[in-house]
Amino acid sequence: MQVRKRIEAAASDMTASERKLAATLLADYPFAGLASIQDLGRKAEVSAPSISRFVAKIGLGGYQEFQRDLIAELKEGQQSPVEVHRADRAVNGGYLNDFIARAADQMQVAGDAITQAQFDRICRLLSEPKRKIFVIGGRISDTIAKHLSFHLRQARTGVFHIPDSTEVWPEYLLRMKQGDILFMVDFRRYQANLAVLAETASATVGARIILMTDRWLSPIAKHASEILPVPIESGTLWDTYSPALAVTEALVTRIAEDNWDETRDRIKAWDALRLPQQDMIK
Template identity: 50%
Template sequence: MERKMQTIRTRLRKMTEQLTASERKIAQAILADYPFSGLLPIQELADRTGVSSASITRFVGKIGGGGYQDFQRQLIGELKEGNKSPLDLKVRQAPAEPAFLVDYANRMTVILREMTETVSQEQFDQVCRLIADTSRNVFLLGGRVSNTLASFLSIHLRQIRSQIYHLPDNPEFWPEHILRMRKKDIVVLFDFRRYQPNLAALAEMISRKRQATIILITDKWMSPIARHSSEIIALPIDAGTAWDTVVGAHVFVEALIVKVSEFDWASTQARIKAWDEVRLDSPMPGEEPSSTIDLEGTNEA
């Protein structure tokens, strides 16, 4: 599978140590409201950063742009890429190989390698520390498809620690959860290409009203939620087919579950044991219902 061109955001982060003090100011301004600050007129960006227009032009050339207009065209291209549907992606899909299952598995190998190159160990550890901190409530939600990832994560986190809340699909019920959020709490949002507007509105509301820490799990083209997020996990999703893949996201989430469970394994172990003791298992066909709850004597006067 052909490697995809890096976004400007990725290039800026990788080149941080190579930038001068003035160039770092420009980069920080662009990353703080990415990609929208990079779409400002060059003089307005210069006024915001206190750096000359000529310095911005040199900076753009240094990070691989052919001038400020070309730099903005690249940013606009990233925005368009983030809104592409399966119908758009199908147009550029290469013909399927006869042994497509093997070919697709090989593509996923590339996706996973790219994921480990994109997400640093330091960022992964920081996200795990935040979610493992039992003094914080953790709220989760995803988009139309990615909510399955939020659900998968929340199911496992509930067995590891308490105060895990998966927001319902219906926005009418969101205010109850928003009002429960505190400044120290964590909100994990999943949002991938063809981003969901109501999730961006939710993130803006949380940021403005509750100041909770938002962790965004998205793709390299960046959900608009990024404007309100403290931590952004940008994962590869382009499999070269009409359908984006969540394999990288799923592996990231599974690794997160394992790591969080091990922050305090004694507590995790005790909670899983207690959880299992009160779980009401559905009987298999032909079996009698069973539970650990003693129902004897419930009809006594």
């Protein structure tokens, strides 16, 4: 139940100081309740014990629980940017447009959650030629990981995409050296085997792990030295990976731009090898 409702429900049966308290609380709801019990006491001109009793009276376990509830409400009620946005353009509707608007908003959120410095740092790490780069993702998110490794491979040497099958993992682990990068993408419905891989790579080999994950943080987080948090809630049945893809693309594009000379040469060389085969079809 909402805290506000609880207060209203108990209103008929309140003492003088409790009413003072209730008024103070509701006058600046829910922020007044976020101060310490002392501060709130001062503000409402009521002693701390009265507050303690009040909180018990409205059926909560204690002042801390009371605050937790308020925060939860606030978070809940926090009008998501999506809603704000949608109100903005109320007109255009349609399933697709709606979906896209949400995805676009989540992308914005991703942009805000990743600092510029972090972005630069990760680009730099992925650019250093001495480090090898190993890339892997989860069942679904491997598509994102593939995108990364594919483009990274055009910009530099030493990029390996680790296959799904755990059987060949040791082979890749053996190839890793200290300081090499293991870039992992893991979104919810985290895979236990990826966590094991992370553990091994960081503990045994000394690889540096860069993790792209959602806000609940995959268990890999504890081994990671860089975390790229990306929102994935689309407000629908399934998650959206568009923000993750956008961030990935931003990374690889930046890296390619920074190393343009090498990238251009590599693409050229690569095309020369690929084109003759391209039309080969039975």
